[in-house]
Amino acid sequence: MRNFFVLIYMLTALLFVTNAIAQHQEIAEKPTVWKEKSNEKIDSTSILNAFKNGNFSGHFRYFFMGTNNESGLSDYFANALGGGVKxxxxxxxNFQFGVSGYYIYNIGSSDFSKKDPITNLSNRYEVALFDLQNASSKGNLSRLEELYLKYNYKHSTVTLGKQLLNTSFINLQDGRMRPTEVDGIWIDFNEIKKTKINIGYLYGISPRSTMKYFRIGESIGIYPAGVNPDGTKSDYAGNLDSDGVYIIGIKNESVSNLKTLLWNQYAENLFNSALFQMDYNYPLNHNSKLLLGFQTVYQNALNEGGNIDPRKTYFQKNGSSQTFGGRLGWKTKAIEWTLNYNRITAKGRYLMPREWGRDPFYTFMPRERNEGFGDVDAVMTKIQYTNPKKTFKSHLAVGYFDLPDVKNVALNKYGLPSYWQTNADIRYEFQGLLKGFDAQLLYVHKFNVGETYDNKNYIFNKTNMSNINFILNFNF
Known part of the structure; x- marks a missing residue:
């Protein structure tokens, strides 16, 4: 054990002496996983010169994660080291070609193949640093990430192939070693003043914590699937049929200080999701502004929701759901405070494959989601500080999530009780000799406040637990 900690110390020190955000990005932001340089417009006379004038970028990452469960239940830790180039x-x-790949090593972790002896449940968080489909692997995990052809027209682009996307429903997700990626065609249209239009057709997804791309139907069910509305085990993994996901999004900022977002995602033969959001910044003086926001999402099943057999379908036939939420906040150059609320009505479960991305709600907090639930009231407040040079950022968030009873399987897919959650997050971008490095420390604690009927399956890796993360990145 002593040699193990010496190894971790040496590897960490090596990284410090040799800048990606730790993937906890806002989903409205353009992906910055690689932090590649802005490309100068070079329309060369030959393909050879286009390659010679191209840009290389690289990303190395060390990630420590540890989970401390309630006394008597299993605890876990993981150390991951990886790197890649683009x-x-x-x-x-006007054409560009792009390719990227990444490798990951397990350099000392718990045995994820062993289940907790009391609940007979598997590890939830740490295994996601590696390959969910091969939990016992400790060797080199290699992944082809991007492989695309891009066409540039004025301020717009059309990209075909494997690529990174951040959208309301399909996005990079909060941090592990590598993000979710997609395969398809994506149009980023920016020719209308103060209006951004996105149109896409996606036929493949490589979920976070996997090593390959899957067809749309195959990608759903790789993560734990919970139970059907009648309480039987969900059996949709490998049993869903879909030709792809069709997306259109419109963001408009033509009204001063107001951002309006319309988003529709049509998952063929599965379900449709529509989002409407408005965010308004009201200037109070030269140094501060009032933040106001409203958001609503409506979903409905398409056909039989993926499979004619109710036990094997994803979205129950004729099913639907609706959510709405709001935000009130105050922002200066250094401080931002928000009070956020989200309501998922009792109309039905809000469903979005966890393999595709994280919740778009104002109340989202890393390390938990409200996907899979109906009849939810969530309140979250967060205060964030950013120093004047924008090299240091920290925030503290506290949320209360009132969920249906764990035995109300029609509205509680994963058997998660109501809980309080606190997140403390510190990030720093190094300068000078260590420019290119950034570090993040994230601490999460969840307190149970719901009825668990003395069943530890409702506690293990869900509530009465803490999760700590240390991430070190180097980008060039």
């Missing part, structure tokens, strides 16, 4: 050509007749 190459994108210069423009050639």
């Amino acid at each position: 190459f994108e050509t210069a423009q050639f007749h």
